Amino acid sequence: MTAGLNNYLVLSAVLFSIGLYGALSRKNAVVVLMCVEIMLNAANLSLVAFSRFVTPVALSGQTVAIFSITAAAAEVAVGLAVVIALYRQRGTVDVNDINLLKW
């Protein structure tokens, strides 16, 4: 079976959903960040797949993917810094315990 656009897109959707499930269900803040990265990668995958199959010459999808990777790098840097700071403050990175902002 030839790997066409739909194959890539479905793979991207599956990866994204796995990442989503992980981001919603993991206790450890670092793992949550990892899952977010998986979701970003899934999005990148679909961008590149669109670039390959819809605009194979212009490569515009790949350009967007480059920016997306840049943003992901910035995000992970800040996110991890926040996790470290939180850990220093409260001695845990369990998102269930980080619930000060409530009623």
Add this chain to the structure above:
Amino acid sequence: MHIMSIPSALIWAVWLLPLGAFALISPLIRPFPGKAEPASFISIGAVGISFALSLWILASVLQAPDRQIILHGADWLSISGGPVFNFGLLIDPLSAVMLSVVTSVSLMVQVYSRAYMHSDPSYLRYFALISLFTAAMLGLIVSSNLLSTFAFWELVGLSSYLLIGFWFHRPSAVAAAKKAFLVTRIGDVGFLAALLVLYTKTGTLDITGLNSPGVLSAISGGVLTWAALGLFLGAMGKSGQFPLHVWLPDAMEGPTPVSALIHAATMVAAGVFLVARMYPLFQAAPHVLTVVAIVGAFSAVFAATMGLVMKDIKRVLAYSTISQLGLMMLGIGTGGVWVGIFYLFNHAFFKSLLFLGAGSVNHATGTFDLREMGGLRKKIPWTFAFFVLAAVSLSGIWPLAGFFSKEGVLAAALDKQPVLFGFALLTTFLTAFYIFRVVFLVFFGDYRGSHGPHESSRIMLVPMGLLAVPAVASGWLNANGGFEHFLGDGATHGFWSGFIGALAHPLALFSLLAALLGVFSAYTLYIKRWISPDKVKWFLRSPYAIFTRKYGMDELYENIIARNALYRGVFQAADWTDRVVIGGASAGIASLTTGAGRVLRRFQTGQIQLYAVAAVLGMTAIVLIALVRG
């Protein structure tokens, strides 16, 4: 004799001058402490000129075609493109007579006040207010439009409020002022309602327009009746007719000259004037004139009985005023405009003289209480002389003024309503009795007070003397039928035939007899003491108790109507509605909000993943809905 007709600017000046005096004194002079007394000359000068002008107006009206001068003035306002309300002046015999009455009495009262109010710290305020009062009344008299009449009507009410409560540091004066204001307000509601009815039905409030037969025949009798009754309700409030009379005796809390003004010329006369002014309307309305006559006759007897037993000289005079106003209403109701206005005309002079005399007595003895007077005949002879003249005139004894006007009322009543004639005759007897009771208690017998009595100054005596002249002679104006001819359309006849001939009429003998009987009864009781007043009091103890308690009218209003019906009923219901319904609704909404918040905040767990789950599910649901529906 031909007199130059008065220029219209001077007609305006008649009421604008006192208003100007008020405007000058109140905001311009009062704030600067200076010599107070010269300022009173502004007020007196203004009203003096007004008096002169109103005499000129009177003369001009006599010569004017149709005996009428109408000044259109300025367009005042219009309601949503409807007819324009014109602020103009209407001078006819009625208003011309009223102008001269008001200005002359006001002038005398103001001159008198210079001495009477001499030591009062609020001297300037007094003159400012009395100018305003006079201006308001003059404006009411001359205005050609019922709407502006109403405005001046309210202004009269306001200035009387301010003057009755002149000594506002006294709680009783404050209460009296409030009472006067509120009670007359009840009548004013009727006046206003009548204005609204008339305006919606006819589209005009112009007095001559409303009084024209063309307009009157265009409205149905029922509407006319209600409108006339509304106007009469206003007149009842202002003129202190039963059952809205309760404010008038309390209004004695004001300075005595103010009482003289209120009772003679400015305030209470407004009600009678209004009925006279709208007389064609009243005439066109079925039965309303009968109501006017009945209310008047009843008030006359009703108030006179209370006047019999009062221990305060001013209160006797106050009830006398109500009673006399009742006779004026009776006169208008049965005989027409000239009867009532002629009575008002004469009454203004002798009643203001009586009040000024009472003020003079008060000056001499320091009290208004009849039990602390007596024997003042020798001490204050001038006051005595003037007071007795006025009392005789009030009693209606020939040949003084009161006789002629009373005769008019009695004749008219006998002609139209014989039952009411009985009331009027009874009133004549009672009037003579109570006023001579006052005369005998004050001026005869032995002095019972402690104050050293002395005659008042000349500034007080001169105005009294000047008022005594019309108090004696104003009735003679109609001896030849001249007054009736001027205001109505009777024929004139010889002066002497009227002057002497009036006595030949059996009716006059009746009224004279009733009056003399009253005087004689007072003489019997208070001078000769053939019968002790205490015995009479004991013998008639139950009516006496009713009279002294004023028929329980104050209690009725205060306890039953105000306290129970209004306070317990209406106001508490309103309070309950406010607290339970409105307050409950707003409190309910508030507690619903906080309750909802208390429940909803449980979802704010601080668990970021929960929020994310909600966001994802929500977004999925929205997309799904969009897909399914789109």
Add this chain to the structure above:
Amino acid sequence: MGINIAFWVLAVLAATGALAVVSARSLFRTALGLVLCFLSIAGLFFTLSADFLGIVQVLIYVGAIAVLLIMAIMLTRDVEKGNLPSTLKIPALVSGLAFAGLSVWVMLNTSWQVSSEAPTTPTASTLGNLLFDQGGLVLGVEIAAMLLLAALIGAISAAREK
């Protein structure tokens, strides 16, 4: 044909890695699953003839981000607790499945305008021209640079000892 086989192999590997991230007990296995997932995606980029992005993926995600995440795992002492699920396991599963179903359904039901042209290879010079040439996305590049600088400073200030 080779590309097809490569796709299926890489797809299975990527999914396995991702599942390892969300389900492995040990945090180390989680990190390894993440690296596997990243590498497979890099391979998938190659199958899409995006050679430059494939290299970038390896360098940034595997070389930088994964290492950074592993370092974070080491720094926080929650390693011994393992990769535990939170209380929201079931709702999260439902959301994930719902999202997956919805997006797959949408993707399969959309008719994409697939082009049959041969893809550009190699991509590096073309991307360079797209980004830096006249009429390119220089402004975007500058903004991305500012973003990185801001993230750098922000991360340092957030994480430094107070």
